[in-house]
Amino acid sequence: MATEEQKRLYRHNWFTKNRESLYENRRKNMRKWRLRLLDILGGKKCVSCGYDKDFRALNFDHLRDDGRKDRKIHYNSYGFYRFYSENPEIAKSNLQVLCSNCNTIKKYDNMNYLLNQSNDIDKMV
Numbered sequence: 001m002a003t004e005e006q007k008r009l010y011r012h013n014w015f016t017k018n019r020e021s022l023y024e025n026r027r028k029n030m031r032k033w034r035l036r037l038l039d040i041l042g043g044k045k046c047v048s049c050g051y052d053k054d055f056r057a058l059n060f061d062h063l064r065d066d067g068r069k070d071r072k073i074h075y076n077s078y079g080f081y082r083f084y085s086e087n088p089e090i091a092k093s094n095l096q097v098l099c100s101n102c103n104t105i106k107k108y109d110n111m112n113y114l115l116n117q118s119n120d121i122d123k124m125v
């Protein structure tokens with residue numbers, strides 16, 4: 001019967017020996033799930049401006065701007081891609097594909113909207 005220390009040492013040695021192949025598999029799965037998610041959401045193309053030259057410049061935008069909450073639930077990109085690529089209907093109701101430019105512009109438009117709202121509140125006081 002192995003002691004806890006022997007089990008811990010075995011797990012540590014196994015992980016050390018297999019680390020590179022584990023990371024390589026993770027990278028492959030990330031790419032596979034990311035591409036699958038792009039397909040689910042209509043392809044490798046920005047829904048706002050039509051940009052389609054390089055899919056690495058495409059982002060998954062949260063339609064209801066609840067990305068921060070979503071990132072807490074899925075912990076990291078690996079969990080995020082996996083969850084949405086395995087739940088296409090939820091993905092379609094929560095996400096859209098935007099290029100980095102359109103995603104940044106949307107973020108600043110939302111910030112201005114919030115700033116304008118707070119200005120309105122200041123005027124009312």
Ligand SMILES: [Zn+2]
Pocket residue numbers: 046047048049050051098099100101102103
């Ligand atoms: Zn765009």
